[in-house]
Amino acid sequence: MALNLKELASRPERFSAGHRACAGCGFPLVIKMVLGSIKEPIVAACATGCMEVTSTIFPYTAWEIPFIHNAFENSAATMSGVEAAYQSLKRQGKIDKDIRFVAFGGDGGTYDIGFQSLSGAMERGHNMVYVCYDNGAYMNTGVQRSSATPRGSHTTTTPAGKVGKGKQQYRKDLALIMAAHGIPYVAQASVGDLVDLARKAEKAFNVDGPAFLNVLTPCRLGWNVPADSVRDIAKEATDACFWPLFEVENGKWKVNYKPKNKIAMDDWMKQQGRFKHLFAPGNEDIRREIQEEVDRQWEALLKRAEEA
Amino acid sequence: MSVVAKKHRIALTGNEAVAQAMRQIHPDVVAAYPITPQTEIVQIFSSFVSDGLVHTEYVPVESEHSAMSATVGAAAAGARSMTATSANGLALMWEILYIASGSRLPIVMPVVNRALSGPINIHCDHSDTMGARDSGWIHLYSENAQEAYDNMIQAVRIAEHPDVKLPVMVCMDGFIISHGMENVELLDDKVVSDFVGSYKIDHPLLDIDNPITFGPLDLQDFYFEHKRAQAEAMVRAKNVILQIGEEYAKLTGTKYELFETYRLDDAEVAIVVIGSTAGTAKVQIDKLRSQGIKAGMLKVRVFRPFPYEEIKQALSHVSAIAVLDRADSFSSIGGPLFSETRAAMYDAEKRPLITNYVYGLGGRDINLAMIEKVYQDLLEIKDTGKLKQYVNYLGVRE
Numbered sequence: 001m002a003l004n005l006k007e008l009a010s011r012p013e014r015f016s017a018g019h020r021a022c023a024g025c026g027f028p029l030v031i032k033m034v035l036g037s038i039k040e041p042i043v044a045a046c047a048t049g050c051m052e053v054t055s056t057i058f059p060y061t062a063w064e065i066p067f068i069h070n071a072f073e074n075s076a077a078t079m080s081g082v083e084a085a086y087q088s089l090k091r092q093g094k095i096d097k098d099i100r101f102v103a104f105g106g107d108g109g110t111y112d113i114g115f116q117s118l119s120g121a122m123e124r125g126h127n128m129v130y131v132c133y134d135n136g137a138y139m140n141t142g143v144q145r146s147s148a149t150p151r152g153s154h155t156t157t158t159p160a161g162k163v164g165k166g167k168q169q170y171r172k173d174l175a176l177i178m179a180a181h182g183i184p185y186v187a188q189a190s191v192g193d194l195v196d197l198a199r200k201a202e203k204a205f206n207v208d209g210p211a212f213l214n215v216l217t218p219c220r221l222g223w224n225v226p227a228d229s230v231r232d233i234a235k236e237a238t239d240a241c242f243w244p245l246f247e248v249e250n251g252k253w254k255v256n257y258k259p260k261n262k263i264a265m266d267d268w269m270k271q272q273g274r275f276k277h278l279f280a281p282g283n284e285d286i287r288r289e290i291q292e293e294v295d296r297q298w299e300a301l302l303k304r305a306e307e308a
Numbered sequence: 309m310s311v312v313a314k315k316h317r318i319a320l321t322g323n324e325a326v327a328q329a330m331r332q333i334h335p336d337v338v339a340a341y342p343i344t345p346q347t348e349i350v351q352i353f354s355s356f357v358s359d360g361l362v363h364t365e366y367v368p369v370e371s372e373h374s375a376m377s378a379t380v381g382a383a384a385a386g387a388r389s390m391t392a393t394s395a396n397g398l399a400l401m402w403e404i405l406y407i408a409s410g411s412r413l414p415i416v417m418p419v420v421n422r423a424l425s426g427p428i429n430i431h432c433d434h435s436d437t438m439g440a441r442d443s444g445w446i447h448l449y450s451e452n453a454q455e456a457y458d459n460m461i462q463a464v465r466i467a468e469h470p471d472v473k474l475p476v477m478v479c480m481d482g483f484i485i486s487h488g489m490e491n492v493e494l495l496d497d498k499v500v501s502d503f504v505g506s507y508k509i510d511h512p513l514l515d516i517d518n519p520i521t522f523g524p525l526d527l528q529d530f531y532f533e534h535k536r537a538q539a540e541a542m543v544r545a546k547n548v549i550l551q552i553g554e555e556y557a558k559l560t561g562t563k564y565e566l567f568e569t570y571r572l573d574d575a576e577v578a579i580v581v582i583g584s585t586a587g588t589a590k591v592q593i594d595k596l597r598s599q600g601i602k603a604g605m606l607k608v609r610v611f612r613p614f615p616y617e618e619i620k621q622a623l624s625h626v627s628a629i630a631v632l633d634r635a636d637s638f639s640s641i642g643g644p645l646f647s648e649t650r651a652a653m654y655d656a657e658k659r660p661l662i663t664n665y666v667y668g669l670g671g672r673d674i675n676l677a678m679i680e681k682v683y684q685d686l687l688e689i690k691d692t693g694k695l696k697q698y699v700n701y702l703g704v705r706e
Binding site for chain 2: 053056058059061067074080081082086091092095097117
């Protein structure tokens with residue numbers, strides 16, 4: 001039977017309450033869905049960032065499962081060592097349990113500083129899932145731009161000013177790059193659809209080899225949105241086709257959700273403080289170009305899914 | 309001394325000897341990346357994996373940063389874990405060196421000493437490991453391939469000792485030792501395997517019934533206590549190194565201590581040195597002794613923890629000392645071995661005059677004539693009672 005919320009809610013908590021993430025933060029949901037998606041034991045790693053600093057303040061921890069944090073850029077490499085240890089000890093008969101492995105990182109720790117470590121781990125074929133919680137900037141250090149930051153976004157290193165219009169570049173399409181690694185499973189998910197996220201995590205854990213999930217996880221502070229709007233904003237990102245939900249299984253692309261009524265990027269962006277400056281007179285061209293790019297990417301995705 | 313273990317004498321390079329030690333130690337995981345002059349170690353070890361001679365999971369990572377990161381992950385998971393590197397590779401690991409030691413993981417890593425860039429150079433000096441001297445790793449240096457082999461085997465026991473739980477670097481001079489062929493005496497596989505025993509850590513990550521959070525955020529209320537405990541482990545390491553050395557001597561007949569002295573007991577002038585240069589110096593000392601000059605040497609094996617008290621006692625009777633550094637610290641007051649040795653001698657009742665020679669950078673040869681020059685300078689210092697300068701550069705065009 002496919003996973004549903006009732007089943008997910010009945011499983012033991014693997015990430016406890018009492019962590020210190022902001023009210024309305026998206027990533028505790030990501031952790032709960034990913035860790036709850038399977039019943040087998042899981043060992044988790046995490047890059048330095050909000051997730052790690054709010055959940056493991058010594059002598060406390062929110063992790064009810066074995067957890068390791070090493071540094072910022074090496075969540076994937078660290079987990080590849082843990083997984084290698086497991087393979088070795090299992091081969092020697094020193095471990096007989098079926099253990100699964102997941103490495104988490106934010107977009108800074110995944111798209112940017114941890115990109116090489118991630119690429120290496122995926123190419124080597126470790127039996128692990130990598131989950132990027134993408135909130136579109138370096139939120140832990142106070143909202144600096146990353147290569148996941150969307151064009152036009154105000155961040156503290158691409159501030160909207162008298163001349164500056166926010167980030168000048170479009171975001172990097174990381175899921176496409178990971179699919180190009182030829183690994184068995186790549187998917188894009190969102191905290192806007194928790195069941196879809198949990199089902200993808202379950203699939204990711206059950207493939208033979210590496211899997212990558214990119215999960216849109218809005219940051220209420222960095223995006224400048226109300227604390228109770230994070231899931232709605234994430235859902236609308238998908239309805240705007242800015243963040244399509246798709247999966248790539250053994251090279252076969254599938255779009256999981258096609259919005260019946262596509263939301264205009266203007267309608268999505270205007271709810272977020274980070275795009276406020278784009279609605280000042282004179283910035284219409286930037287908003288038009290952003291819409292055109294989102295449309296182009298969506299068409300390219302549909303084409304990939306049809307061609308497969 | 310009765311020696312119990314049978315030994316096999318064969319011609320090996322330093323890299324081959326270290327790879328053989330790794331095969332006999334039989335680590336659960338090796339994660340490594342090629343870099344000259346270390347590359348051969350991981351090549352040879354890979355062939356052991358490919359031929360089924362070891363059960364090791366070999367992780368051919370995409371950088372040294374990931375090599376150390378994966379090694380930390382594997383060691384924390386509950387696997388005996390190793391990597392190997394040189395120079396820039398060690399520099400790329402830098403951040404994670406501190407995490408390995410701060411996490412008290414008993415990783416053993418051979419480092420084939422090579423000059424750090426820039427300018428780029430692939431030959432021997434100690435700038436790589438000396439730069440990592442404050443990273444919380446135990447540093448064992450080797451004079452030749454035999455010592456590199458013996459240090460590797462002892463390093464496992466030192467690192468994993470419950471009083472220590474710190475990572476160990478086993479350093480050997482690039483090309484001079486790593487690629488030089490020598491007769492090396494290897495122990496039987498079973499003797500090594502019994503000596504190193506099995507790997508155990510207190511809270512392995514893979515113990516899923518007893519979950520642990522590894523590498524948490526450690527703030528103003530606990531970080532200092534953890535660092536204090538780490539400092540204490542390094543203090544305790546000294547006795548452990550001596551104990552393991554004694555135990556190893558019972559097997560092999562060769563005793564390893566914190567340092568080796570050569571004709572030092574009645575020496576009036578002495579040099580302090582690290583690595584392969586000690587072999588050259590011994591020849592020169594014999595020559596000088598035959599001329600009636602009371603020359604001696606102290607060769608440092610253990611640089612971290614630094615055996616300051618023992619070095620002070622060993623050198624306190626000497627009139628003039630030259631410390632030979634195969635690395636400059638660019639402090640304007642000489643190399644790291646000079647700073648440490650000079651500080652150790654501060655409390656001597658009769659402080660010797662101590663000078664420093666920086667030599668051999670980027671693989672520049674050091675020969676008998678150069679070492680003779682150092683002793684001639686020392687004799688002049690002894691006779692005049694005066695140091696001309698603290699820091700000298702040996703064998704360089706000025």
